[in-house]
Amino acid sequence: MNIKILGPGCKNCKKLMENTEEAVRDLNVEATIEKVEDYGEIARLGVLKTPGLVIDGDVVSEGKVIAAKSIKKLIVDKR
Numbered sequence: 001m002n003i004k005i006l007g008p009g010c011k012n013c014k015k016l017m018e019n020t021e022e023a024v025r026d027l028n029v030e031a032t033i034e035k036v037e038d039y040g041e042i043a044r045l046g047v048l049k050t051p052g053l054v055i056d057g058d059v060v061s062e063g064k065v066i067a068a069k070s071i072k073k074l075i076v077d078k079r
Contacts (some may be wrong), residue, residue, distance in 0.1 A: 001030065001031040001055065001056060001075070001078065002031070002032050002034070002042065002055075002056055002057070003024070003027060003034070003053070003054065003056075003075075004034045004035075004045075004052075004053070004054040004055070005022060005033065005034070005036065005047065005051060005052070005053060005054030006041075006042045006050055006051060006054065006059060006062075007036075007042070007050035007051040007052065008034045008037055008046050008050065009037055010053060012051050012064075012065050013035075013051040015065045016065045016066070017033070017035065017054060019065065019067060019068040019071055020033055020053065020068075022071075023035060023069075023071035023072040024048065024075070026068065026072060027072055027075055029064045029075060029079075030045050031075075035079050040068075045059060045060060047062045048062065048063075048067055049063030050062070050063070051064075053071070054074065055075065055078050057065075058078075059075075060074050062074040
């Protein structure tokens with residue numbers, strides 16, 4: 001599983017990264033978590049508001065910090 005956190009590194013982006021790491025750890029899934037700060041790449045993925053969350057190429061959230069519990073559900077739905 002490939003997960004991307006999109007954003008410039010603001011506190012919301014960092015919190016989304018923490019929540020994502022917690023969700024992956026709690027589910028014990030094998031995943032690569034990548035931080036994307038390049039605005040060109042973020043725009044190419046179609047995200048207009050950061051932070052953004054991409055799971056296996058699909059944008060699943062943008063413009064908000066979602067809780068680890070919600071991220072777990074998104075991961076399970078993708079499997």
